[in-house]
Amino acid sequence: MWIHLNDEDARPLYVQVKEQLIREILNGSLQPGEELPSIRRLAKEARTSVITVKRAYQDLEQEGYIFTRAGKGSYVKLQLDDERKNMKKRQFKEKTDELLVFGKQLHLSNDDMRQIMRKCLEEGER
Known part of the structure; x- marks a missing residue:
């Protein structure tokens, strides 16, 4: 998964991660039921902290884009x-x-x- 973070962007890094994932979900690149990379893996790939990705995933779950299964991972939520x-x-x-x-x-x-x-x-x- 390709997440591009821009240090010159005024938005916090977690918002950049979140918005890019939302775009991928809404345009169909990430399908319902598809597993997202682990927080650690995405943090490593995006060269950011685990806390940044964790915050993005928490917001995405709260806003209804993904769901998390304890010990299993995070997945794209099916939307009508x-x-x-x-x-x-x-x-x-x-x-x-x-x-x-x-x-x-x-x-x-x-x-x-x-x-x-x-x-x-x-x-x-x-």
């Missing part, structure tokens, strides 16, 4: 189609909120941001 769609929408909204904050920091108006978003969506449809 509606639940999966809602999770995707929630992730998209979180990223959109971040983008809007960024736009405000650049002093862009709501109209400017709407126009840019519309243009991006139109270009994506082509």
Whole structure:
């Protein structure tokens, strides 16, 4: 499993791990029932601490993306189609909120941001 951590990213490392795993779960790269790497193995592969990965796994379990069997490991949780769609929408909204904050920091108006978003969506449809 490839997890890329960026030291220049302002987000904590556990959030980076968590978000990358969520993306892999929601896009289907990690299938329901699939076992995740052990906390120690993923920490070693990602060159981070066990505590970082453990925190990411705890959050993922709390948010309903994975489940853990004591002594067995952590697995991708099966989600119903509606639940999966809602999770995707929630992730998209979180990223959109971040983008809007960024736009405000650049002093862009709501109209400017709407126009840019519309243009991006139109270009994506082509």
